[in-house]
Amino acid sequence: MNTSEERSSTIEQQKEKIRNRYKGVAPELIKVVPANEEASIFDENVKLRVAVYARVSTGDPRQTSSYELQKNHYEDFVMQHPNWTLVKIYADEGISGTSLKHRDAFIEMIEDCKKGLIDLIVVKSVSRFARNTVDCVGQVRELAALNPPVGVYFEVEHIYTRRDDSEMPLSFAATMAQEESHNKSTSMNTSIEMRFKHGIFLTPKLLGYDHDEDGNLIINEEEAKIVRLIFFMYLYGISTTKIAQTLTDLGYKTKIGNTQWSTSSIMEILQNERHCGDIISRKTYTPNYLDHKSKKNVNNRNQYIQEDHHESIVSRDDFEAVQQMIRNVRYGGKGFLPELRVIDSGTLKGFVHVNPIWAGFKADDYLDASLSVFEDDEQNSSPKSHKGANGEFDLRGYEVARSQFFSTAKQISVTFSKKNIQFTMEAIKKLGTDYVEFLINPAEKLFVVHSVKKDDKHALKWAKDAPSGKVARGICGAAFIPTLFEIFGWNTDCRYRIVGTYIKKDDGAVLLFDMNENEMIIPKGVPLQVDSDNETDIPESDLTEHDSSIIAYPEAWITSFGSSYYRFKYNTLLFSDMSELDSENAGYLYSNLAPLNITDRDSIKEALKEVINIPEEVNDE
Structure with a gap:
């Protein structure tokens, strides 16, 4: 017998042994101990403690009949089974079934199950138990895993969850219930969209207004007095x-009759545009119909706005002024109105005081403020037109070398990021003060720092005391830093470093920064941007991916060593007279709210005196 035949014979022998082993023994030789059969919930010999869960999805009084009918039905249903003992009817009213949150009765029932007080839960249908597939199946599994286990009986679907074959039909029924909620949500959103398109807005109860028989908002004069106040x-x-x-002290009532007022209720009134006669629909939206969490609508859904929808209680200009003030409270803004001050004469004409606490000012506001002090036909002096006087060398074409090309140790410099502004210690030592003010010429992109007193309303703290002496302190300026980035045309993902010049005269000293002469620090991961019209040998991968920060310089630096001599001289001559910086109120007051016809302060004061005692000065500057 060859090797192949021997191998085949061995395999057959192994198979035969397996066949013989699985023939087993005679059944009469085996004694079977039968398992206990799963008792039916309707078996009269099995005592069960039964809980009933009922839910109606709205709090409308008309739904009360639905709840009462469910309650009566299940009281009778339990009584029909002598082996059942009703523990309690757990009911949630006005609660959606797509989430377990806020379903207090449901949560209480589950806790009682965990305490061993319940054997069986009876529910009308799967949709009453939960309209979320994950919640439904997960909760049923959790109940089945308890000791003793708890089953759920769904009357309409005839599903009992303790049966082995129950999970598939339960999952299917739960999915159908969830999809039904989804369809209802979609239908409701479509209906709301159609209403808003045609100017049919939702008008819930609002302090200062009642509804006429057609549902329109009409002024309730007694409540309107509170709103105006x-x-x-x-x-x-x-x-x-x-x-x-x-x-609260005056005993005035809220719309729902409370006499206790809160800051949040006051803020809701101040921010509700309906008090000035307008309507803005869909300020929030619900991304997920399952969790019902609303989010602020930032161009995520269509918004519909109608001005003069109804009679106003306060003027639109007063309302807009209040919104401006609210936006700036977190930055310390407390004046009657936000303001910008621009120097309106002298060599610093056109420089604007940077307002550190009003976030409402944008780049255009600073530019408009700067230009507002010039006549239409007045031309600001340009460094390009400067040339040497008679007897002086003509230095046109000559440049003052950039200090960035030399040692950077002990340089006066500032670094801007979207979160803060950081000066070097050399800059702080030059001015020798803890508090400074910023001025900016948005057209020339010049930035000035000079010392001020602590109580100056534009004061910013840039240094602090330490055991080793004064140290630099980063200036956080969420109210104004984004605006500076906008003025200079900077990328907020990057940082910018600018070397400055110290200028000292008999009547003061300043730090001057030419923001055109900046180094851009591109952090790791921020893609580089190259003009598509310019050819480059740099691989695209190097432009989009870099493992460390990169320092980039203005394109103009390729063909020059520094700034024009006459521009440098022009910038220095700007500060021939620093007396213009002495007063914090120096210059012309410019307000970006000037076009608004706001109720004047004296009229407001007289109106308030009729109702309350007010101090002579409140946040007056």
Whole structure:
């Protein structure tokens, strides 16, 4: 017998042994101990403690009948089974079934199951239990895993979850219930969209208004007096906390009849555009119909706005002024109105004081403020037109070498990021003060720092005391740094470093920074941008991916060693007279709210005096 035949014979022998082993023994030789059969919930010999869960999805009084019918039905249903003992009927009213949150009765029932107080839960249908597939199946599994286990009986679907074959039909029914909720949500959103398109807006109850028989908003004059009082108090400079306390002390009632006012309720009134007669629809939206969490609508859904939809209680200009003030409270803004001051004469004409606490000012506001002090036909002096006087060398074409090309140790410089502004210690030592003010010429892109007193309303702290002496302190300026980036045309993902010049005269000293002469620090991961019209030998991968920060320089530096001599001289001559910086109120007051016809301060004061006692000065500057 060859090797192949021997191998085949061995395999057959192995197979035969397996066949013989699986023939087993005679059944009569085996004794079977039968398992206990799963008792039916309707078996009269099995005692069960039964809980009933009922839910109606709205709190409308008309739904009360639905709840009462469910309650009566299940009381009778339990009584029909002598082996059942009703523990409790757990009911949630006005609660959606797509989430377990806020379903207090449901949560209480589950806790009682965990305590061993319940054997069986009876529910009308899967949709009453949960309209979320994950919640439904997960909760049923959790109940089945308890000791003793708890089953759920769904009457309409005839599903009992303790049966082995129940999970598939339960999952299918739960999925159908969830999809039904999805369809209802989609249908409702479509209906709302159609209403808003045709100017049919939702008008819930609002302090200061009632509804006529057609549902339109009409002024309730008694409540409107409270609304006007709130707006005037805030415009006068009184805080929301003080306003709430005042209304509480006066015994005024909220729309729902409460006499206790809160800062949040005051803020809701101040920010509701309906008080000035307008309507903005869909300020929030719900991304997920399952969790019902609303989010602020930032161009995520269509918004519909109608001005003069109904009679206003306060003027639109007063309302807009209040919104401006609210936006700046977190930055310390407390004046009657936001303001910009621009130097309107002398060599610094056109320089604007940077307002560090009003976030409402944008790049155009600073530029408009700067230009507002010039006549239409007045031309600002340009460094390009400067040339040497008679007897002087003509230095046109000559440049003052950039200090970045030399040692950077002990340089006066500043670094801007989207979060803060950081000066070097050399800059701080030159001015020798803890507090400074910023000025900017947005057209020339010149940035000036000079020392001020601590109580100056534009003061910024750039240094602090330490055991080793003064140290630099980063300046956080969420209110104004984004605006500076906008003025200079900078990328907020990058940092910018500028070397400055110290200029000292008999009447003061300043630091001058030419923002055109900046180094851009591109952080790791921020893709480089190259003009598509310019050819480059740099691989595209190197432009989009880099493992460390990169320092980039202005394109103009390729063909020059520094700035024009006459521009440098022009910038220095700007500060021939620093007396213009002495007063914090120096210059012309420019307000970006000037076009608004806001109720004047004296009128507000007189109106408030008729109702409350007010101090002579409230947040006056």
